[in-house]
Amino acid sequence: MARGTVLMGMYQAGETAFPIALGLIVEHTMRDRSPGSLALAITALAVISTTVSLSWRFGMRVLQKANTTEAHRWRVRVAACGLQPVAGGSGLKSGEVLTVATDDADQTADLIEVVPLLISSLVAVAITAVALGMASVPLGVLVVVGTAAILSVLSVLSKRIDTGTREQQARVARAGAKVADLITGLRPLHGFGGNHAAFASYRTVSSAARDQAVGVARVSGAYAGTAQALNAALAATVTLTAGWLAFEGRIGIGELVMAVGLAQFIMEPLKLCANMPKYVMVARASAERMALVLTAPPAEPPAAEPLAAGGGLALDAIRYGSLRDLSFQVQAGEFAAVVARQPAAAADLVALLSASVPDDAYDGTVRLDGKSTADLPVGAIRAHMLVNPANAEIFAGTLRTNIDPSGTSRAIPEAVEASLLTDVVALHRDGLDHPVRDRGANLSGGQRQRLSLARALAADAEILVLHNPTTAVDAVTEQLIARNLAALRRGRTTVVITTSPALLDAADRVLVVDGGTVVAAGTHRNLVAGDEGYRASVTR
Structure with a gap:
């Protein structure tokens, strides 16, 4: 000047x-x-x-x-x-x-x-x-x-x-x-x-x-x-x-x-x-x-010690939105599924776990590896726990840049195979470098959902939370994805919020949320056999 x-x-x-x-x-x-x-x-x-x-x-x-x-x-x-x-x-x-x-x-x-x-x-x-x-x-x-x-x-x-x-x-x-x-x-x-x-x-x-x-x-x-x-x-x-x-x-x-x-x-x-x-x-x-x-104040509490590898997830007396005294614990390395009979409860749970809700907007405690998320920076929470929403965005670029936006993942082949995105990759001469339009306009709904799932898996997060990851795919594909997901995430903490029988059957434990609180827990097959309400909610 x-x-x-x-x-x-x-x-x-x-x-x-x-x-x-x-x-x-x-x-x-x-x-x-x-x-x-x-x-x-x-x-x-x-x-x-x-x-x-x-x-x-x-x-x-x-x-x-x-x-x-x-x-x-x-x-x-x-x-x-x-x-x-x-x-x-x-x-x-x-x-x-x-x-x-x-x-x-x-x-x-x-x-x-x-x-x-x-x-x-x-x-x-x-x-x-x-x-x-x-x-x-x-x-x-x-x-x-x-x-x-x-x-x-x-x-x-x-x-x-x-x-x-x-x-x-x-x-x-x-x-x-x-x-x-x-x-x-x-x-x-x-x-x-x-x-x-x-x-x-x-x-x-x-x-x-x-x-x-x-x-x-x-x-x-x-x-x-x-x-x-x-x-x-x-x-x-x-x-x-x-x-x-x-x-x-x-x-x-x-x-x-x-x-x-x-x-x-x-x-x-x-x-x-x-x-x-x-x-x-x-x-x-x-x-x-x-x-x-x-000038909007960042949602960053004071820095805390980094979270250790692995670790579990625990919710204690959570009251937020449609959630009422919600309490459950997922052990380190466990593959757990959550069935929310009210869709609003599932949406509120996803928002809470993704650190999109201010600490003063809910009651109760969310813990990662025994530490309250209220005492952790948002960046540390999201680096340790990845929450993949049902409506995850697809960006203009290529299949590869959508799966690995940072260009640092070493698990791309495994993520592509587990999400059954292999047919999309094989269908095009460019493979993973096939162009993707804004919001995935040149992909079908199922292909976009599998691409989003591949991105979540390629991140290889310590704790992975998936919300309805297979609603746009057919039953056979869903069964194969459920099997692949359980195998790929073995030994890593995984939570799937879904009503898909295939994913529920692949989970180690199923938590049933009704009225904003956990009303039942067990394996999918035991709940199907002994809980008529659960059976009506998830069987197709």
Whole structure:
């Protein structure tokens, strides 16, 4: 910014020097019309033109590089914060965070370029005032007073733009969030015919954003018109005043030429100064929205000792959502299954184990290897226990990058075989490098689910929690996956939340949750034989 400000100041000084030089040349030429004077005048104008050209070229290069670099830094910071768990949340949906990480980051970084341009414009106004003041004090005072009056009037008008701009950006972000939600749920929306209603809801949100944008544009147009009129009035006043002073013989012809040239030139810096409040308001509104993401407190308690390899999982008197005094323990190396007769209980259990629920939002204790998760950093919990939700995301890339996003897994072949993703790999010439579209659009539902399962298995977590990992596959495939899963995870702690008979039969122990608490436990076959309610829940 400093380098750009200096260079743009030189540019504006050069632009201002041009009409001053013309005035001096005219004044000097009237006294001395020699070839030497002509050569000196041409040289002076060439130096000024070169200074203007080079300072603009390199000044804008420096400022735009700084602008884009700063925008990149903000985008990365917002994205990093958006991907980290927070204690209270920012109050923004994922689609809004996307807008913050793109548009708002760019608009905030625009100040890197705008502020030096403002300073250089004020330099031009100052030089103009001094030059005209040296020719005639009234002209210099007129420029100073006129500039101050214009900026004061525009400062009052800009307050209306400020309020409208903030609301416009918020509404546009909400419309973006609605689009993200609709794209995420496009398949089920088409499935039950809700796409028209969903589109109507988006139209309502988008219309509100449009109306607000039109209102802001109307105010901005009035602001720009007022600014242009005031600038033109000042230029005309300076020109007429200079003509009157020349007519009275108080300034010479050269000074008149200089005054007329500066009056025309000063309109551009004043226009830039007039637009500054608008840029500042937009940038400030964007910065406040970024602050919602950047200042959200991280859900990271004080660091604790790292968890040992292996270890079990225990829940003690958990009360959260539909869970009521839920208590159970999974021993290290055990393959346990949980049957939740109410789907809400399964969803609440998954949210709790995935560390998506703040510690103060539930009662009871969750322990990993005997240590309370409330005393562990979220990163340590997730490094030790991987929770794979039923609706796990599939990302644009390849099969390989979806299975092993970090590129560090050594268990990819075993994970592919255990999840029966082998047929998908063999079906394509590129194998694991076969392209995958955004959200797995070129894969079937079963293929996406098996790809998600392969990713969970390739992570080789100490404790693995799976939620309905086989709901989209056929019974034969499900039976083979259950067998492979039990074999691959032998000796590692595994919890599967499911009602699949194949997975339940492969588990060492089944826990039945009803009414938010464990009501039965045992092997799948014993429960089928002795518990009619369980048999009705899981048999197909």
